[in-house]
Ligand SMILES: [Zn+2]
């Protein structure tokens with residue numbers, strides 16, 4: 594579906610998060626299935642509204658969408674509509690658990706996998722294979738749970754809806770409650786002859802290898818959602834999603850803060866005093882940078898565009914190099930003599946009258 598999410602919500606491309614939220618709430622109320630019973634067009638539109646909101650209300654997904662278009666078309670699509678229950682949670686503060694949201698076969702659980710990347714991989718973006726062991730549809734019965742050659746039948750208690758509705762008369766009118774059908778566990782089906790391979794459960798353990806596209810600039814703790822690659826649903830239910838948690842390993846040179854990188858660079862004492870060239874490590878290789886005469890420890894050099902790529906955006910952050918002036922520790926006799934001469938010229942000899950007087954003055 595190549596729908597334009599901005600068009601669906603009727604907001605401008607530069608709409609603020611509040612504008613998106615307001616537009617979404619108005620439309621969702623208008624097209625909610627409960628407000629339009631039996632209208633398939635409204636239900637379809639309601640789904641589109643949710644898809645659009647799911648992307649535009651999340652800054653990372655929105656950036657990704659602005660850049661690449663429909664996120665769900667990508668290999669590691671940032672996900673799609675998370676189920677009607679998501680919306681109920683938004684509207685009713687999560688208290689609306691039962692009823693319509695649970696109708697039908699149960700959805701498969703989400704599955705979490707983890708991949709560890711070096712900082713270099715995170716900067717460039719990589720393709721990674723992830724091995725996931727999960728519950729997949731049974732190959733013998735195609736997930737139905739019924740022995741090959743037989744078919745599940747509609748549940749006699751709930752008539753296939755998977756839920757039992759009760760209407761109570763109260764002073765305030767009729768109150769309807771719905772609960773999962775105990776006979777079929779919400780699947781809406783009964784199985785006379787269970788499939789021997791999966792014992793009628795419809796699912797068996799499978800190990801899957803799939804390729805995940807990690808976008809450049811991804812940070813430690815990010816999660817990529819791969820729609821529909823979690824556990825298979827129960828007897829025809831929707832599959833869960835696979836979440837791939839990203840771990841970015843510590844780097845021996847660079848530390849990271851968002852899109853910026855930091856590192857320490859030592860500057861020889863003489864270069865700091867006289868000025869000259871130092872070498873700063875970057876993700877793209879070492880870089881020669883000039884320092885001015887009289888450079889002090891603690892000064893920083895900011896290198897624009899040498900940090901991490903902005904996730905789902907353009908350009909890169911900066912690299913901040915903290916300069917540390919290095920005091921030599923391995924002087925030979927000749928060097929000691931030269932430095933003593935230098936100190937004498939500067940009137941900086943340890944215990945010399947000049948220096949001592951200056952310290953005394955500072956405390957008076
Ligand atoms: Zn039932």
Ligand SMILES: [Zn+2]
Pocket residue numbers: 731732733734735736737738739788789790791792793794795796
């Ligand atoms: Zn089976």
